[in-house]
Amino acid sequence: MTTLPLTTSELHRGLTDGTLTSRAVTGAFLDRICAGDGRIRAFLQVAAETALEQADVIDAKRRAGARVGPLAGLPVAIKDVICERGVPCTCASKMLENFKPPYDAHVIERLRAADAVLIGRTNMDEFAMGSSSENSAYQITRNPWDETRSPGGSSSGSAAAVAAEMAPLSLGSDTGGSIRQPASFCGVVGLKPTYGRVSRYGLVAFASSLDQIGPFARDVTGAALLLQVIAGHDPRDSTSVDRPVPDYLAALEQPLAGLKIGIAAEHFAEGLDPEVERTVRAAIEVYRQLGATIKLIQLPHTKYAVATYYIIAPSEASSNLSRYDGIHYGHRTAQPGNLFELYARSRGEGFGAEVKRRIMIGTFALSAGYADKYYVKALKVRRLIRQDFDAAFADVDVIAGPVAPTPAFKIGELANDPLAMYLSDVYTLSANLAGIPGMSVPCGFSAGGLPIGMQLLAPPFAEERLLRAAKMYEGATDWKTKRSGAI
Amino acid sequence: MYNVIIGLEVHVQLQTRTKIFCACSTAFNPDQPNVQTCPVCLGLPGSLPVLNGTAMHLAIKTALALNCQIARFTKWDRKQYFYPDLPKGYQISQFDLPFSHDGWVDVEHEGQLRKIGIIRAHLEEDAGKNLHDESGRRRDSQVDLNRAGTPLVEIVSQPDLRSAAEARLFLEQMRQMLVYLGVSDCNMQEGSLRCDANVNLHVKKKETCGHVATPIVEIKNLNSFRYTEQAIEFEVQRQWDEFQKTGRTIHDAPKSTRGFDPDRGVTYLLREKEAAADYRYFPDPDLVPVIVDDAWLARIQSEMVELPTVKRQRFQTEFGLSDYDAGVIIDQGAEIADYFETVAKACGDGKQAANWVTQDVLRELKERQQTITEFALRADVLAALLDKISAKQLTLKSAREVFLDVLNVEERTEPVTIIEIEQVIAAKGLAIVQDTGAIDAAIAAVIEKNPKAVADFQAGKQAAVGALIGQVMKACKGADPAAVKDALIRKLSR
Numbered sequence: 001m002t003t004l005p006l007t008t009s010e011l012h013r014g015l016t017d018g019t020l021t022s023r024a025v026t027g028a029f030l031d032r033i034c035a036g037d038g039r040i041r042a043f044l045q046v047a048a049e050t051a052l053e054q055a056d057v058i059d060a061k062r063r064a065g066a067r068v069g070p071l072a073g074l075p076v077a078i079k080d081v082i083c084e085r086g087v088p089c090t091c092a093s094k095m096l097e098n099f100k101p102p103y104d105a106h107v108i109e110r111l112r113a114a115d116a117v118l119i120g121r122t123n124m125d126e127f128a129m130g131s132s133s134e135n136s137a138y139q140i141t142r143n144p145w146d147e148t149r150s151p152g153g154s155s156s157g158s159a160a161a162v163a164a165e166m167a168p169l170s171l172g173s174d175t176g177g178s179i180r181q182p183a184s185f186c187g188v189v190g191l192k193p194t195y196g197r198v199s200r201y202g203l204v205a206f207a208s209s210l211d212q213i214g215p216f217a218r219d220v221t222g223a224a225l226l227l228q229v230i231a232g233h234d235p236r237d238s239t240s241v242d243r244p245v246p247d248y249l250a251a252l253e254q255p256l257a258g259l260k261i262g263i264a265a266e267h268f269a270e271g272l273d274p275e276v277e278r279t280v281r282a283a284i285e286v287y288r289q290l291g292a293t294i295k296l297i298q299l300p301h302t303k304y305a306v307a308t309y310y311i312i313a314p315s316e317a318s319s320n321l322s323r324y325d326g327i328h329y330g331h332r333t334a335q336p337g338n339l340f341e342l343y344a345r346s347r348g349e350g351f352g353a354e355v356k357r358r359i360m361i362g363t364f365a366l367s368a369g370y371a372d373k374y375y376v377k378a379l380k381v382r383r384l385i386r387q388d389f390d391a392a393f394a395d396v397d398v399i400a401g402p403v404a405p406t407p408a409f410k411i412g413e414l415a416n417d418p419l420a421m422y423l424s425d426v427y428t429l430s431a432n433l434a435g436i437p438g439m440s441v442p443c444g445f446s447a448g449g450l451p452i453g454m455q456l457l458a459p460p461f462a463e464e465r466l467l468r469a470a471k472m473y474e475g476a477t478d479w480k481t482k483r484s485g486a487i
Numbered sequence: 488m489y490n491v492i493i494g495l496e497v498h499v500q501l502q503t504r505t506k507i508f509c510a511c512s513t514a515f516n517p518d519q520p521n522v523q524t525c526p527v528c529l530g531l532p533g534s535l536p537v538l539n540g541t542a543m544h545l546a547i548k549t550a551l552a553l554n555c556q557i558a559r560f561t562k563w564d565r566k567q568y569f570y571p572d573l574p575k576g577y578q579i580s581q582f583d584l585p586f587s588h589d590g591w592v593d594v595e596h597e598g599q600l601r602k603i604g605i606i607r608a609h610l611e612e613d614a615g616k617n618l619h620d621e622s623g624r625r626r627d628s629q630v631d632l633n634r635a636g637t638p639l640v641e642i643v644s645q646p647d648l649r650s651a652a653e654a655r656l657f658l659e660q661m662r663q664m665l666v667y668l669g670v671s672d673c674n675m676q677e678g679s680l681r682c683d684a685n686v687n688l689h690v691k692k693k694e695t696c697g698h699v700a701t702p703i704v705e706i707k708n709l710n711s712f713r714y715t716e717q718a719i720e721f722e723v724q725r726q727w728d729e730f731q732k733t734g735r736t737i738h739d740a741p742k743s744t745r746g747f748d749p750d751r752g753v754t755y756l757l758r759e760k761e762a763a764a765d766y767r768y769f770p771d772p773d774l775v776p777v778i779v780d781d782a783w784l785a786r787i788q789s790e791m792v793e794l795p796t797v798k799r800q801r802f803q804t805e806f807g808l809s810d811y812d813a814g815v816i817i818d819q820g821a822e823i824a825d826y827f828e829t830v831a832k833a834c835g836d837g838k839q840a841a842n843w844v845t846q847d848v849l850r851e852l853k854e855r856q857q858t859i860t861e862f863a864l865r866a867d868v869l870a871a872l873l874d875k876i877s878a879k880q881l882t883l884k885s886a887r888e889v890f891l892d893v894l895n896v897e898e899r900t901e902p903v904t905i906i907e908i909e910q911v912i913a914a915k916g917l918a919i920v921q922d923t924g925a926i927d928a929a930i931a932a933v934i935e936k937n938p939k940a941v942a943d944f945q946a947g948k949q950a951a952v953g954a955l956i957g958q959v960m961k962a963c964k965g966a967d968p969a970a971v972k973d974a975l976i977r978k979l980s981r
Binding site for chain 1: 526532533534536565569571574575577630765767768772774775
């Protein structure tokens with residue numbers, strides 16, 4: 001099996017200067033998928049044929065001296081929640097088992113234009129609801145660092161694929177931490193952009209005011225490269241912000257002089273695994289050695305984040321998933337009976353338990369007599385959570401802390417305790433509620449060899465600052481050289 | 488005995504080219520189902536709505552005509568329910584912050600002008616169409632989503648209407664106004680205007696003051712103004728009969744929904760609502776609110792045309808038209824009303840202009856299957872023709888002859904010119920002879936040749952002058968018969 005160069009930058013350089021062909025690179029990753037995904041189960045579909053076709057087209061372009069896009073023939077894996085024309089988009093649900101979108105998502109159009117190779121579609125928790133892939137209707141993904149453990153979720157396969165080096169880059173989506181948490185569990189870089197930075201057109205909606213598509217990579221440069229391709233205004237998404245996209249790569253290597261890092265007491269309170277706490281604090285110390293100042297900040301409404309999120313997200317989800325009614329597309333029950341039975345049976349058969357749970361929570365929270373008490377109240381608290389960050393960022397440039405309270409848990413450990421599963425999102429949820437960008441950067445390992453990530457948060461549209469701060473830390477450490485060795 | 492209380496909910500399809508949240512066509516297309524669709528109006532996974540600004544523009548125009556307050560900040564809400572013609576399982580509508588509210592319309596009924604309040608007007612997307620098997624063979628129902636996503640303005644009136652006839656007038660006036668504004672074609676057959684009526688009675692108490700209200704009934708799916716009137720009339724009688732039998736008041740029964748069967752002329756129960764449906768309204772997180780700023784509002788206001796009711800009044804006061812004639816012209820639409828006005832102002836004779844427009848012009852448009860914009864005779868040219876009648880240069884009969892001649896020119900490429908008209912007049916010698924000398928000479932000759940008729944006339948037989956006039960006219964083609972008659976009588980009476 002081909003030993004691939006370590007970093008995306010090296011692959012990218014090789015492709016750009018012609019020392020590597022896209023076919024060779026794609027072929028090498030496909031070989032690794034073949035060798036290892038039977039165990040890891042990151043992929044729902046591997047697009048071997050079309051990927052090699054795309055690679056050949058790009059190689060031909062390069063040989064002809066034509067301009068090749070910024071991704072230069074690098075393979076990218078896609079979470080099975082983003083629409084690709086003519087390719088099944090299941091969202092890891094029985095409801096959409098045979099659904100083939102007739103259109104490309106905005107980010108897919110951007111990837112194609114950037115000369116990415118779409119190598120396959122990755123496993124996830126059903127309709128992006130979950131933190132472990134155990135809610136997938138098809139398969140459970142394994143953590144490449146310890147195959148008895150979860151890679152996290154809901155972007156489980158996208159994180160695992162990059163960690164196991166089955167793809168150099170992948171796209172996930174993050175509604176409450178679904179990029180950052182699996183990135184932390186899998187020892188890779190994961191970034192959730194500012195709400196509105198990346199178009200949601202073609203992203204199958206879970207919670208419309210919280211969802212964002214973002215990159216996974218093994219290093220900060222890779223994440224910046226992929227973010228550059230997908231960020232930017234799209235008139236087909238009314239919530240997409242018309243704001244110029246900076247050149248994330250240009251200043252990436254330049255450290256931020258006088259960087260002020262905030263740490264919130266609320267992020268280091270009860271429930272945080274002591275090993276995680278030690279590792280993250282040590283990582284923050286590295287910043288101090290690099291000349292940053294560390295400041296204590298307060299995010300007093302953090303304790304309401306879980307409750308706020310678990311009212312708003314299910315409410316929006318209950319509405320967004322109403323379209324799966326068995327009438328127009330998707331699963332329809334074989335024995336319809338009357339109209340009500342058609343609806344009830346199609347949805348009953350098509351949706352898994354967690355999805356049903358959240359639809360019921362959301363329907364309840366929006367129902368007459370309760371909407372004011374729950375949904376409207378949650379919106380108000382959401383505003384307070386945002387205001388906490390606005391106040392904090394007046395004092396500091398980025399906020400650093402843990403991504404998850406523990407390293408990767410064992411498969412099956414939390415599957416029967418939905419509430420415990422929800423509580424594991426406590427550090428990541430607030431960023432979605434506030435609409436601010438956040439990243440997970442590898443910062444160490446537990447004694448048992450499980451990756452631990454550090455979360456960095458920045459103000460809206462400050463991805464450039466976020467990436468540079470992350471690069472500073474990455475450059476001063478060697479975590480990015482660690483390999484899962486799964487394949 | 489009782490007062491009739493009626494409130495109307497009118498749904499108007501806006502005349503935009505494309506749907507309210509996507510770029511699909513809004514054209515009425517029942518023959519090819521599901522072709523005017525896209526991921527957005529189909530509600531496919533991952534699709535997102537984007538507001539069509541023209542829909543908001545036309546909606547605001549509508550609200551201004553209804554004298555409504557325009558909300559400077561307005562937003563979208565999801566109205567959630569399951570039905571096969573609603574692909575997303577929710578309708579994008581407006582709940583608590585509609586784009587307009589608190590307006591009124593004046594409705595003229597039996598000589599009285601009454602103010603009918605408008606509670607609100609909001610924008611929403613239309614659903615698709617369910618087609619059920621009418622054959623009774625229990626075949627599948629089918630769904631056509633061509634219509635899904637068409638912009639609708641829902642106008643809700645206060646329950647201020649007091650009779651079925653008044654309700655019908657309200658609808659007809661609303662329709663005329665919306666067509667005038669270019670907001671909708673208001674075609675009830677094609678479903679671009681739909682109406683629901685809420686009806687109940689306030690029964691006067693026998694001994695004391697005040698009244699008792701019967702349960703409110705909503706009559707849905709009314710397909711024409713005539714059916715609306717009939718349905719309300721039937722419903723009023725039905726409620727009165729029911730109240731006398733059962734005495735049930737508004738407190739005893741919830742609002743129920745009935746349909747109207749036009750063949751039997753009756754309303755029938757559709758459903759009894761146990762409780763109001765819970766639509767779980769919440770602000771649509773895929774759309775941003777709309778801010779209506781001063782500049783936009785000013786632009787829309789500058790497009791407001793004079794409303795038909797106002798124009799109708801003005802045609803009577805300014806041009807001396809009868810209410811009937813003004814109505815006939817107004818009913819033809821804004822273009823013909825403008826045509827008439829141009830003619831009337833140019834020739835200075837409103838009544839004559841009205842006669843020509845309502846009789847001659849309309850007749851020709853109908854026969855030639857033309858619109859007024861396609862009509863070969865422009866308003867100013869017609870006015871010039873009518874001028875000649877007023878100036879006694881042309882008789883009415885001759886003018887009509889000229890009118891037809893110029894219109895019947897085959898393969899006309901240019902509109903009729905004044906020169907052309909004068910050429911026809913000259914060629915046919917239709918100009919009224921003004922030369923009194925020639926007329927006098929002709930009169931003298933005719934008197935000489937007709938001694939018997941002259942004697943008859945002078946003996947008191949007034950009618951005898953008719954033959955003499957005829958002969959003078961033959962000799963002096965184009966002479967004004969009235970002038971000839973005067974001159975003859977003067978001469979004979981000496």
